[in-house]
Amino acid sequence: MTVKSVLIWILGILWLPVYLAYDLLVGSLRVGWEILTPGSQIAPAFVEVPLRCRTDFEISMMANLVSLTPGSLTVAARHDPATVWVHAMYAESHSSIIRYVHTIEDNLLRATRPEGIPPRPEDLDRDEEGQRR
Amino acid sequence: MISGELAGDLLMLAGALTFLVGALGMLRLPDMYSRLSGVTVSGASGTALILIGLLVHQPSWMNMLKVALALVIQLATTAVGGSAMARAGYLTGAPKADSTLFDDLVVEAEEDTNSEEHPGHTRPDNDS
Numbered sequence: 001m002t003v004k005s006v007l008i009w010i011l012g013i014l015w016l017p018v019y020l021a022y023d024l025l026v027g028s029l030r031v032g033w034e035i036l037t038p039g040s041q042i043a044p045a046f047v048e049v050p051l052r053c054r055t056d057f058e059i060s061m062m063a064n065l066v067s068l069t070p071g072s073l074t075v076a077a078r079h080d081p082a083t084v085w086v087h088a089m090y091a092e093s094h095s096s097i098i099r100y101v102h103t104i105e106d107n108l109l110r111a112t113r114p115e116g117i118p119p120r121p122e123d124l125d126r127d128e129e130g131q132r133r
Numbered sequence: 134m135i136s137g138e139l140a141g142d143l144l145m146l147a148g149a150l151t152f153l154v155g156a157l158g159m160l161r162l163p164d165m166y167s168r169l170s171g172v173t174v175s176g177a178s179g180t181a182l183i184l185i186g187l188l189v190h191q192p193s194w195m196n197m198l199k200v201a202l203a204l205v206i207q208l209a210t211t212a213v214g215g216s217a218m219a220r221a222g223y224l225t226g227a228p229k230a231d232s233t234l235f236d237d238l239v240v241e242a243e244e245d246t247n248s249e250e251h252p253g254h255t256r257p258d259n260d261s
Contacts, residue, residue, distance in 0.1 A: 028151070028178040031170055035158040044167060044230055048237035064212035067219075070173045073166055074216045075223050076238065085238050087166040087219060094235075 005116040012110030019107045020065065027070035031089065045091035046075060049101045051082040052109065052118050059084075061112070065104050072100070141190030148182030151175055163230035165222045169215050176211040180204075 034042060053059045059082050063074040066086055076085040088097045102120050109117040155175025162168045181204060188200045223238065 024177055024181070028174045031158065031174050032151070032154045035154055035161050035171060035174075040163065040232070042163070042167060042230075043232055043234055044164070045234040046236040046238050063216055064209065067212040067215040068173065068177055068208060070170050070177070073169055073173075073219045075166070075219045087170075089167055089170055091234055 006114050008110060008116065009114040012107070016107055016111040019104075020068070023069050023104070027072070031070040034089075042089045043091055044087060044089050045094075045097070047086050047088060047091060047094055047097040047101075049084050049086055049098050050121065051084060051101075051105060052121075053082045053105065055112075058082075058108065058112055061108055062105060065108060066101060069104075072097075137192065138190055141186045141188075144186030144189055145183050146186075148179045148184075148186060151179035151182055155179060163232065165227040166219055167230065169219055169222075173211060173215055176215075177208055180207050180211075 034040075051059065051062060053062050056079070059077060059079065063077045063084055066072050066084060067074045071089045073087040074084050075087050077083070084101070086097060086101055088100075091097050106117065106120070152175045155171050158171025158174065159168055162171050184200045184204055184207075188196055229236065
């Protein structure tokens with residue numbers, strides 16, 4: 001734990017509600033637009049997302065944050081290894097949903113871990129391959 | 134403070150319309166899981182707009198505290214309730230929309246081949 005990581009932690013706690021409000025607004029507009037305009041563009045899917053969360057608090061917060069966003073919903077969660085199954089209304093591909101959930105997770109872990117957050121699994125993959133996916 | 138009252142009224146009207154959108158979503162969306170997402174629109178955004186409109190209408194520190202508390206509790210319970218309903222729906226085999234692209238949970242269920250119980254009984258976290 002350094003001074004820098006503690007500062008990022010405090011900023012993360014303050015940032016989480018702002019990010020949540022933004023996510024809620026964007027999701028509401030998207031689903032609201034879907035409901036009000038004729039035709040259907042939804043492509044739902046159930047996606048398994050491995051998490052970096054470890055404690056019960058982190059996993060349950062994560063499941064709730066995903067459910068809170070309109071357009072995505074937690075269907076099941078597992079404790080060890082930490083995984084959530086997410087129903088997403090707009091799934092272009094597996095990786096787009098996983099990236100979306102990991103963005104929420106980044107913001108959550110920044111607020112719960114004073115010691116700094118571990119890198120994303122797919123970022124590690126990318127480093128080994130030496131190229132961006 | 135006429136303008137404050139007007140802004141509060143507009144926010145509350147927007148909240149009520151958001152509830153209407155959520156109700157229309159019940160009819161428009163194809164399956165249970167999408168409909169639950171539609172409920173979240175009204176349950177989270179609609180309630181938030183109405184509460185914030187109320188605060189703008191009658192601003193005071195006490196009201197701010199009450200609205201903040203109500204918002205936090207409302208958002209938490211909406212999320213927990215949504216997850217619980219989605220889980221219950223999946224476990225009892227609620228039909229999925231035809232446009233569903235893929236389902237990672239099916240793979241989990243098929244691995245447990247010797248289960249002779251209700252197909253929805255299998256769930257990822259009780260494999261022993």
